[in-house]
Amino acid sequence: MKFKKVFWKGKIIDEWSDDLDGIVNDLRKGTGYLHNLKIDEIIDFIHEVAESWKGDKNFKKRFGLYLNGLIGFMDKENLEIIVDTAIRKRHALDGFVRFNEKPILYHAQPRGLTVQWIAGNVPILGMFSFFQALLTKNSSLIKASSKEYDDFLILLESFRKVNTKKVKGKEILGSVAVILVDRKDTDTMEKLSMAADVRIAFGGKEAIDSIIGLKKRFYAEDIIYGPKYSYAVIDKESLQDHKNLAQRFAVDVSVFDQYACSSPHTLFIEKGGRIDPEKFAEELANHLSLVNRTLIPKGETEPGKVMDILKVKTKYEILGKVFSSPKNEWTVIYSDEEGLADPCFSRVIFVRPIDDIYNVVRFSDHRKQTIGIAVSDKRRSDFVDKVTLRGVDRCPNLGNMNLFESPWDGMFALDRMVRWVTTYTRNSD
Amino acid sequence: MIEELLGKEPFSLSGREKESVFLKAMKDSLIFHYENCEPYRKFCDNKKFNPNGIFPLTDIPFLPVSIFKELKLTSVPEKDILRNIHSSSTTSGKPSSVYLDRISMNRQVRTMNSIMGSFIGNERFDFIFLDSPETIRSQGGDLSSRATVMRSLLPFSKKAFYILDSNLNLNRRSLEDALNKIEGRVCFYGFTFIIYQFVHNTDKSVSKLFEGIESIVLHSGGWKKLENIKVEKKEFNRRVSEFLITKPENVIDIYGMVEHLGVLYPDCKYGYKHVPVFSDVIIRDTHTLEPVENGKSGFIQLLSPIPHSYPGVSIISDDIGKIVMDDGCRCGRKGKAFLFESRAKEAEVRGCGDTLKGPE
Numbered sequence: 001m002k003f004k005k006v007f008w009k010g011k012i013i014d015e016w017s018d019d020l021d022g023i024v025n026d027l028r029k030g031t032g033y034l035h036n037l038k039i040d041e042i043i044d045f046i047h048e049v050a051e052s053w054k055g056d057k058n059f060k061k062r063f064g065l066y067l068n069g070l071i072g073f074m075d076k077e078n079l080e081i082i083v084d085t086a087i088r089k090r091h092a093l094d095g096f097v098r099f100n101e102k103p104i105l106y107h108a109q110p111r112g113l114t115v116q117w118i119a120g121n122v123p124i125l126g127m128f129s130f131f132q133a134l135l136t137k138n139s140s141l142i143k144a145s146s147k148e149y150d151d152f153l154i155l156l157e158s159f160r161k162v163n164t165k166k167v168k169g170k171e172i173l174g175s176v177a178v179i180l181v182d183r184k185d186t187d188t189m190e191k192l193s194m195a196a197d198v199r200i201a202f203g204g205k206e207a208i209d210s211i212i213g214l215k216k217r218f219y220a221e222d223i224i225y226g227p228k229y230s231y232a233v234i235d236k237e238s239l240q241d242h243k244n245l246a247q248r249f250a251v252d253v254s255v256f257d258q259y260a261c262s263s264p265h266t267l268f269i270e271k272g273g274r275i276d277p278e279k280f281a282e283e284l285a286n287h288l289s290l291v292n293r294t295l296i297p298k299g300e301t302e303p304g305k306v307m308d309i310l311k312v313k314t315k316y317e318i319l320g321k322v323f324s325s326p327k328n329e330w331t332v333i334y335s336d337e338e339g340l341a342d343p344c345f346s347r348v349i350f351v352r353p354i355d356d357i358y359n360v361v362r363f364s365d366h367r368k369q370t371i372g373i374a375v376s377d378k379r380r381s382d383f384v385d386k387v388t389l390r391g392v393d394r395c396p397n398l399g400n401m402n403l404f405e406s407p408w409d410g411m412f413a414l415d416r417m418v419r420w421v422t423t424y425t426r427n428s429d
Numbered sequence: 430m431i432e433e434l435l436g437k438e439p440f441s442l443s444g445r446e447k448e449s450v451f452l453k454a455m456k457d458s459l460i461f462h463y464e465n466c467e468p469y470r471k472f473c474d475n476k477k478f479n480p481n482g483i484f485p486l487t488d489i490p491f492l493p494v495s496i497f498k499e500l501k502l503t504s505v506p507e508k509d510i511l512r513n514i515h516s517s518s519t520t521s522g523k524p525s526s527v528y529l530d531r532i533s534m535n536r537q538v539r540t541m542n543s544i545m546g547s548f549i550g551n552e553r554f555d556f557i558f559l560d561s562p563e564t565i566r567s568q569g570g571d572l573s574s575r576a577t578v579m580r581s582l583l584p585f586s587k588k589a590f591y592i593l594d595s596n597l598n599l600n601r602r603s604l605e606d607a608l609n610k611i612e613g614r615v616c617f618y619g620f621t622f623i624i625y626q627f628v629h630n631t632d633k634s635v636s637k638l639f640e641g642i643e644s645i646v647l648h649s650g651g652w653k654k655l656e657n658i659k660v661e662k663k664e665f666n667r668r669v670s671e672f673l674i675t676k677p678e679n680v681i682d683i684y685g686m687v688e689h690l691g692v693l694y695p696d697c698k699y700g701y702k703h704v705p706v707f708s709d710v711i712i713r714d715t716h717t718l719e720p721v722e723n724g725k726s727g728f729i730q731l732l733s734p735i736p737h738s739y740p741g742v743s744i745i746s747d748d749i750g751k752i753v754m755d756d757g758c759r760c761g762r763k764g765k766a767f768l769f770e771s772r773a774k775e776a777e778v779r780g781c782g783d784t785l786k787g788p789e
Contacts, residue, residue, distance in 0.1 A: 121780055204781055226781040261781035303715035303773040307728070307747045310718070311493045317475040318468040318500065327717045343782040369781075 001188050004180040006144065010160050010173035012153045020188065023177050024195045027113055027139040030175030034137040035110070037167060039093040042135060043079045045167040050074035052162050059158075063151065065255065065296055066124050070155075073128065073404055082405075083135055086412035093137065096423060103425040108418035110137040111221060112197035117211050119203035119226075120145030121259035123152050128404050129200045129223070129413065130156075130176065136417040139175040143192060146180045153178060189214055196220050198417050203227065221416050225409050226261040228369035231268070231340060232398060233383075234280070235357045237376035239273030242280055245374050248399025250287035252372055254296045254330070255402040258345045261409070262370045262394070262402045265343040266350045270357050277353040278321060281334040285323035288330035288347065298329045298347060305346050312344045339363065357383060366391035369409060372401040430454040431734050435536060439543045439705035440762035444755045447706055447764060451734075452486060458734035458742050459489065466504040469740040486709060487720050491730050491745040494688045498523040505530045505738045513571045516687045525687055530738035537691035540707045540735055541581040547762070548681065548695045549585055549645065555611040556586040559619030559627050561593045561600075574687040575620055578649055581693075582618055597623055599631050604638065614643045617673060620650035621682070625665060628672040639674040646673055647695070649683035653772055684769050688744050690736045694767075701758055701766035708733040710767050712752055713745065723752040726770055747773040 005015045008023070017023075034042075050071045053059050059067055072078065083090040087108055089097050096105035114133040118126035123145060133140045144152060156176065159169040181188045193199060193214035198221045201211040205227040212224065232252070234245060252264050267284070269277035292298055301309070309328050316322050320335030330347040340363050341350035354360065357375060364371070364387040373395050375383050384395045393410040396403065406412055430453040442450075459480035462469045473480065476490040496502070503510065511531060515524040529537070558565075558579055565576045572580070583589060590607035594600045619627065624646070646669055655665060666677040684694040684702055694702035704710050711720050712727040721727045730745040750769045758766050 119781075202781075204783055227783065229782040258782070259780040263780070263782060265782050300716055303728070303749075304747065304775045306715060306718065307493065307773055310745070311495045314472065314493050314496050315499050317472045318496075322475060343780060345780040345782070 001182070001185045003182075003185065003188050005177065006149060006180055007142075007153050007156055007176070007178035010157070010170050012157055017179075020191050020195070023141065023179070024113065027141055027175060027177060030139045031110060031112060031137065033171050034134070034139070034175055037137070039083065039090045039135065041164065041166040042137070043076055043083070045162065045164050045169070045172065046074050046079060046131060046134070047076040048164050049159055049162050049169075052158065056158075062154070063124070069255075069403060070124070070127055074131070079135070083414060086406055086414035087418070093135075093418070105423050105425060107421050107423075108136070109421050111417055111419055112138060113195060114138045114140050114198040114200055114417065115192050115196035116140055116142045117199075117201040117203065117207070118142060118144050118149075118152065119207060120147040121204065122202070122256050123148040124155075125202055125225075125260065125404070126152055127155060128408075129202070129225075132406075132413050133198075133200075133417060134172070134175070136414055138198065138417055140177075141192065141195065142176065142178045143181055143189075144178050146182075149178065149180070183210075186214075198223060200413070201225065223411065223413050223416050226369070228261040228367055228393075228409070229340065229343065230262050230264050230368065230370040230372070230401065231266040231360075231363070232264045232372035232374075232401070233268045233357050233360055234270065234273075234374040234398070235376055235379065236270040236273035238374035239269070239275055239280070241374075242273075242275050242283060245398055246280060246283040246287045247290075248397075249372065250284060250291045251295065251399055252401040253284075253288060253347055253349045254291045254298070257298065257347055258343065258349075260402055263345075264349065264370070264372055264401060265345075266341045266352060268352055268354045268357070268360050271353050271355055277351060278334050281321070281332050281351040282323055284349070284351065285330070285332040288332065288349075289325060292325070292329045292347075301328055301346055308344055309346060309348055312348060358386070361386045361390065364388075364390040364392045368392045370394040370396065370401050372396060372398045374398050430457045431536075434706055434734065435539050437706045439540075439547055439707065440703055440764055442706050443763045444765055447709075451706065451709060454734040455486065455489065455732060455742065456480060458736075461737070462504045462740035462742060466502060466740045468500065468502055469504070486732060487711060489732060489743045491743045492741070494525060494686060494744050494746045497525040497527055497688050497739075497741070501526065501528070502739050502741075503528050504740055510738060514574060514577050514687050515571060516574050527688055527690065527736070527739050527741060529690070532737040533690060533735070533739075536735045536737065538581070538584075540691035540705070541693060542584055544693050544705055544707075545582065545585060545695070548697075549616065549647075552614070553585055553587040554614050554616035554645075555607075556582060556589045557607050557611075557615055557617050558589065558591045559593060559617060559624050560591055561595045561597065562591040563595050565591070575650070577687065578683075578685075578693075579618065582616070582647070585616070587613070593623070593627070597626065599627065599635065601635075604635070608638055608642075611642070614645075617644060617646045619648055621648045621652060621665070622650065622654040624648050624669055625655060625660065628668050631672075633672075636672045636674065639672075642674065644673060644675045645679045645681060646670070646675060647681050647683055649685060649693070651772075652769075656771060682769075686731075686744075686746065688741045689731045689733060690741060692731070692733050692735065694769075697758060697760040697762060697766070699758060699760055700768075701753055701760070702769065703758065703760075703762045704765040704767065706764070707735055710750075710752065710765060712750060712767070715749070715773065723755065726751045728773070729767070729769070749773055 092108045096107045162169040200223045202225045316333045324331040334351045434454045463480045509530040510528045512529045515526045592604040666680040670677040692708045709732045711730040729748045729750045
């Protein structure tokens with residue numbers, strides 16, 4: 001079966017191909033170039049790419065707030081911390097290092113070829129897995145979503161113009177290819193899967209299930225992001241700062257239009273605070289309006305989704321209280337129902353009062369990724385311990401729910417992308 | 430005012446002539462539901478809509494038809510409910526339910542007879558239903574939407590025959606019995622997809638049995654399943670007319686929905702659906718939900734003062750259509766005409782958060 005090459009040898013192209021083996025072989029050769037680079041040189045290069053984006057007005061206009069998130073991640077100091085945290089000593093990526101007094105030496109070798117299935121819902125997130133493959137000196141064969149891939153290619157192509165003392169952007173791009181594959185083309189999907197030393201997949205349940213079901217090599221590592229649900233909790237003490245919280249949470253709801261795993265769908269507010277939960281819902285509505293006007297304007301909503309939103313809104317115009325924009329850009333639904341709301345996506349947030357923040361612990365399991373929290377110090381660590389013990393992966397502050405960090409989904413992806421190999425100092429016997 | 434409307438011929442008024450009488454009837458109905466259905470009152474209040482005020486039709490808030498799957502909405506006491514009509518199949522798996530009292534049922538019969546009379550005339554037909562006899566039976570007061578339409582057609586029948594078995598396959602004996610007993614013109618009726626299945630799955634030799642019969646074919650129930658298998662209306666009409674041996678223009682699609690009580694929209698011979706005096710149609714932009722001008726496609730909003738026992742007076746679905754004229758169809762029917770075009774596609778982008786249901 002044929003597939004489409006859309007990024008190859010550092011350039012955006014549009015070419016049908018049936019030579020997957022050829023691509024795989026070339027990418028494996030590309031790992032040779034990466035292996036000869038030091039981790040600090042790769043970090044410097046990524047940092048320089050971010051610097052080039054900072055000065056690009058067109059990029060700022062096209063990617064808006066999302067670019068800031070990426071640039072923050074690509075900052076040299078941030079990358080050093082991320083790699084050191086996941087790998088323990090980042091120079092273990094360059095050669096054998098000692099971790100302790102024992103004569104054993106450790107080295108993090110790349111696994112080889114990562115095959116990455118990037119979802120259409122949040123394509124820009126694919127950059128994070130690509131960077132992590134690069135930092136661990138693995139090559140990347142990326143199966144993009146045929147619905148949304150332009151932004152991803154534009155970001156990738158910009159690497160060509162960036163060169164540091166040791167790294168040439170063009171050479172780096174020799175280790176990455178982006179292809180489109182018809183989702184019914186199980187032969188090509190299976191081939192992709194069998195070529196992978198690391199399989200990385202983002203997406204909804206249907207997409208993830210189909211990828212997990214593909215045959216793979218027994219030693220291939222899987223890094224599965226999603227599908228997961230996220231929500232948020234505010235305790236009564238934190239409501240002292242309600243204006244700031246509403247402002248920050250409005251950003252959490254608006255970024256990615258709630259299509260990311262880290263996007264909140266339900267907000268629980270503990271009763272008895274400075275303002276009533278319903279009042280907070282109204283305040284959140286004002287901030288969603290502001291964010292839509294000034295920070296993250298919402299694009300056109302699909303007709304099917306417009307109807308989904310109308311259905312939910314109408315139900316709660318009867319059963320609860322609805323605050324919404326006239327043209328469906330955002331919707332706040334307040335009701336005193338218990339439990340997590342079915343997600344509607346597209347900036348529809350359900351606000352529900354609770355008597356005690358600990359009542360949400362029972363909603364926490366392995367299908368929940370992020371709980372955005374505004375919880376006072378006296379209960380904070382105990383609350384976080386309880387929900388994470390049950391399966392939740394992250395508890396960032398409100399406003400930071402969608403900030404990509406490592407670990408993600410409960411794992412250090414960098415660590416999974418390497419093989420830990422060992423040897424011993426001479427005369428260690 | 431509703432009674433006055435019911436007394437009129439269905440396609441006797443131009444848009445301008447209908448405007449004031451229809452709005453008054455809508456207002457009477459809206460006030461009734463506002464006063465007698467608490468959830469509906471809450472909905473109107475949340476929409477800041479006061480039915481006692483002055484408003485154009487476009488300001489009347491609309492309920493998505495799916496709300497009748499989610500909530501039991503009634504405007505009369507429980508004891509007055511005589512029948513529950515439910516849709517036969519839905520994408521979500523939940524059927525829509527509307528609850529009828531005697532007033533609603535009477536109005537339904539009058540409007541349906543009046544509309545269908547305009548299309549198939551007053552002369553009675555022998556009806557051959559492409560359905561099973563079990564379908565039409567009420568089960569504890571419950572009726573499916575298929576049964577509702579079939580029952581509404583019975584007043585136009587001299588004799589009625591049901592030629593499918595309970596699995597919706599041809600019952601050859603029933604067909605032969607029907608063909609032995611029919612005398613004059615025949616009207617076939619079935620749900621769109623059931624007719625398609627019948628034509629597609631039945632042995633071609635059966636078609637010969639329909640030779641020499643003067644017939645029309647009515648069908649309703651929607652195009653979703655046929656859209657999924659990429660069968661368009663023209664192709665459907667060709668296949669059905671070939672099999673049942675009639676002209677393609679005698680295959681008439683009827684648009685309607687369970688929630689829009691008593692109002693059906695058959696195609697006229699020019700392929701348009703006409704809006705009778707008992708209802709109105711507004712097309713709304715698929716992004717902003719604002720009304721659009723004639724000729725532009727959008728969601729179809731249906732308004733009608735006919736429902737008495739439930740507040741389905743202004744509803745909207747994910748059907749897409751467009752108004753083709755305010756008046757002046759060559760078929761002679763006065764008033765607005767529209768086309769049904771498709772159903773809105775389900776939202777394509779799927780989020781990660783859709784994981785609440787199913788095993789962990």
